[in-house]
Amino acid sequence: MTEGAVNSGAAEQGWASTTIANPYGSIKLRTTEQGIPLAVKVDAAELHRDPAQLAGEVLRLCQRAAARAGLAKRKQYEEAGMSPEMLARTGLPTEADVARQEIVEEQDYDTEPQSWLRTL
Template sequence: MATKNDSRTASKVQQGEGGIAAPVTGADGLTEVSSRSGAVTVTCTAAGLPVRMRLSSAAVRRTPTALAREILALCQLARTSAGLQARSELSGQGVTDEALSLLGLPSRQELVAAEAAADASANRGRR
């Protein structure tokens, strides 16, 4: 998954696991997440609600179910990324791990799982 800030924010992309660009949430609270191929790009709120999508002609040729799964997986990745960023910020302010867990904020392992799920969904349902 390639993830970058909204165009109104800095365009820095951090390198993540296995060459995948680590999600970065922009100052406006939006996270843009793209499939590895770039065929599907979704911009989401911190809650994972999509506010903008771009689909390539290749993405449109996929089955509707497969495309929907990929979009949902990318939204989940954006939500997890934003939650992990909030967790990191709160941790930096001295909030304990126990308190962070009670808040339901995702862990780094959950981000890795969301990246894997988005990759897996991108490989299903090609026509």
């Protein structure tokens, strides 16, 4: 499956999407606002990792993308004049929620690369 084929399908469906990468740029995802992956790009060096660790990293990136997309949607609603009470009812994350989630992820998971060597 190529990224271009996945992207064109997403565009045809009119889905909003977000792009996210791990800190090293070796894993990149394009997801729906709900965190469902539309395209995945993994550097060859990452394929040497334990499959469970790699899958866990992709899942965490999907969750992070969904949280950030939810935060962006919340900001859109705020700018449109939605009341704080209504915003609270949407269940969309706040900046504090997203920051807290990302700090917990960084503390709970070892996301350092197996090797600093990368193919050029």
